[in-house]
Each structure stands twice: as structure tokens, then as C-alpha cells.
Amino acid sequence: MKTLRSLLNGRRDLLQSRAVRSGLLLACLLLPAIARSDDSAQLKIDNFKFGPEKLTITKGTQVTWTNQDDIPHSIVLNALGVRSKALDTDKTFSYQFDKAGTFAYICGLHPFMHGQVVVK
């Protein structure tokens, strides 16, 4: 189960925001309904680029972006109405993709930065 494994892995980043914490709680309650929710994927932001630029995941995967630049960035998933806070250096943002589809996103501060998450 994701939450336990994450905790055991000492994934501090997942516990950073209250929003994410309540998200985890929700995931626990709904667990029987999401069969493939035990996946997580990492994305990094380096030199004003998302890496990988195109990420393919399965439904229910939680994606975590980590900012490795010395300038803040943010994640704006317009199609899903999701906007992260500005992430300073080494800060993370996580979002669980529960719908299939192709989701383009940009950085809200540097909108020439493009990324794509494909959810199967």
C-alpha cells in the first residue's frame, strides 16, 4: 500500500503540505476502489526543463515534481484546474492522476516550460 511504503521510505516530501496529507487520507479510505494506486513516479525540474518531458503512467499513479533549479517554478495543469504553489529549490509537488488521458502542463512562472503526463 502506497501510504505505508512511502512512510517507510521516509518520503518527507509527501508529508509536506496539509493538502497532500488529506489526499493520502482520502486514498486510504478509497483504497478498495483504486486497484492500481500503488504506483508513484518522479519528475524533476532542471535548467528550466521538466524531465522527462513526457511521462507515461497508469491510472492512480502519484506524480511528484522536484525543483532542482535555484529559481522557483510551479506546476499548472490547466485541463485539471490544478495549480501548485511556487516551488523553491528542492521543494516538491505531488498529484495523483485518477483519470486516463493526456495532460499537458506548464510552469506558471516560466510558461515556455512544457510537460506532458499520459495516463493509461
Place this chain on the structure above:
Amino acid sequence: MTTDLHNPDRRGFLKCMTWAGSAMVWTVAGGIPRSHVIGQAEAAETGFSFAQVSDSHLGFDKPVNANVAGTFQEALGHVTSMADKPAFLIHTGDITHLSTAEQFDTGAQLLTATKLQTYTVPGEHDILEDNGKSYLNRYGKGTHGDGWYSFNAQGVHFIGLVNVVNLQGNGLGDLGNAQLEWLEKDVKGLPSSTPIVVFAHVPLWIVYQDWGWGTKDGGQALSYLKRFGSVTVLNGHIHQVMQKIEGQVAFHTARSTAFPQGVPGVAKGPGPYPVPAGELKNFLGTARISLVSTKSPLAIVDTPLAG
């Protein structure tokens, strides 16, 4: 919309670009641009001048400059100690790094200490909290929309524009229709002989598309200013001096008071550009803009913090 703005001669502006070293004065007399490097003594023109500071990024603490409050204060000190004291100060945005109350407080404290009237426009770093409310609560009084406004001083019409809100996937700065409509009305009644100064955070012309250094509808805004004999556009955002002249429009970007950014097409990315310790202050600085006469436009002198 002027096509020139969207297809700038890249070699042209790169040639005009200057990084460090001496101050540069820049005058447009009778529509003919002249630009040359000068000593500071030549800077004084007439009684009326104002100063531009930009990109103070208060709260930034990375190794390239771990004391951005200090360098901002030093830059402001240069401005207030000028023999011919500028009439006021324009800050072209990114006052703060992360829009926190503490960073805005530091900015207000340092700006207030100059005892100069300060006009600001937000950078994208100033509107990261509460949809820009933390900026507007402090600097939004008497402005329209996301914080745009105009005022008159010494016969010059000043226009502060906001091009950092609701940025879209094309990567560029954006003014939006509401602001463009306001601008068109704002200048409608002005005689064409009125000198115009437009200031905004992101360059209004396309400096470098790949890094989002430009404004999508900047050309639209400038089309409303076509009939004016003298238009000066002051921007920040790119942390280096660049200048360009298109007809009667003079474009200028200011240095940051916090850290330099790389040269487009040369540096690997638009982030903070590491410079050798001890050389930082050659890359930071202020600009002073003087009104030569109401007929022939404005002179701009960029002064690095060091030297």
C-alpha cells in the same frame, strides 16, 4: 501591430546589448538614435530625471548573491546620493522573490527609506500568493485590474503595465484585452507631442522567444502609441541591459539589483548566471532617465553598482 516587433533583427539587438562596465547614455534626438558609452559626468541633462530599479528579488539567497537586500539598498543609495536627485523611482517588478509578507516588508522598508515617491509594476515573482493580492494590497491603490495605471509628471505621460498575469503555454508575457482597451482609452486625448514612458516587467518586444522574454500582445499595445513622437519603453525581467530602437520607440531593459542572468543564445538557460566573486557588482545596477527637452526625448544612463 507592427511586424517589426515580432520579427526583430536579432543581430541588431544583440549588438546593442551591454553587460557591464561604464554607464551608457542613450538619447534620441529628432528621431535619430545615438548611443554611446560615457562617463558619469556627462549624465546630467536637465532638471528632470527619474531612476529605474528592477528585479530586487528580496528573499533570494543562493550563492551568486546571498545578500540581495544589501545590494538593493546599495543601489537605492546610489540613486539618493546623486547630485541631481531624481524626481521619483520606478521599480519594474520582481520586488520580491516569493511574494511573502516578510519580503514585501523588506522592500517597503528599503524603498520608504529613500524618501522618493515610488511607482511599481509587479513581476511574476510578486504575484505568487493569493492571486496577486499580496502585491495589490500594497501597491494596487488607485490602479486598474491587476495593477496597471498612468500618471503625468513634467509633461511626460507615464504608463505602468502588467504583463505577468495568467501566462499561457505560448510562454510569453501577456497584457490581455481588458488592459489593452484601457490603454487605448488612456492615451486617446493626449496630443501626439506628449512624450510617453511605458514601463512593465517583461520586455514588451520579443527579446528571446525560447526563454519567454517578450510580450505576446506587446505589439498591439505599441500600436496605440504609434502617433506619438517620443515613446520610451522601460522593462526588467531579463537582468541585463538591452536596447533597441524601432522608429520613434526606444526600448530599454534594466539590470537587476540582485543577480545577473545569462545572455540569450549563449548561456544554457535563463536562470541566475554565476559570476566570479568580486565581480558581481559589475552586473547589478540602476538606470537614470533624464528628460532632455520636451521635444527631443529621454536619455538613459545605466550605472553598475561597482565602478
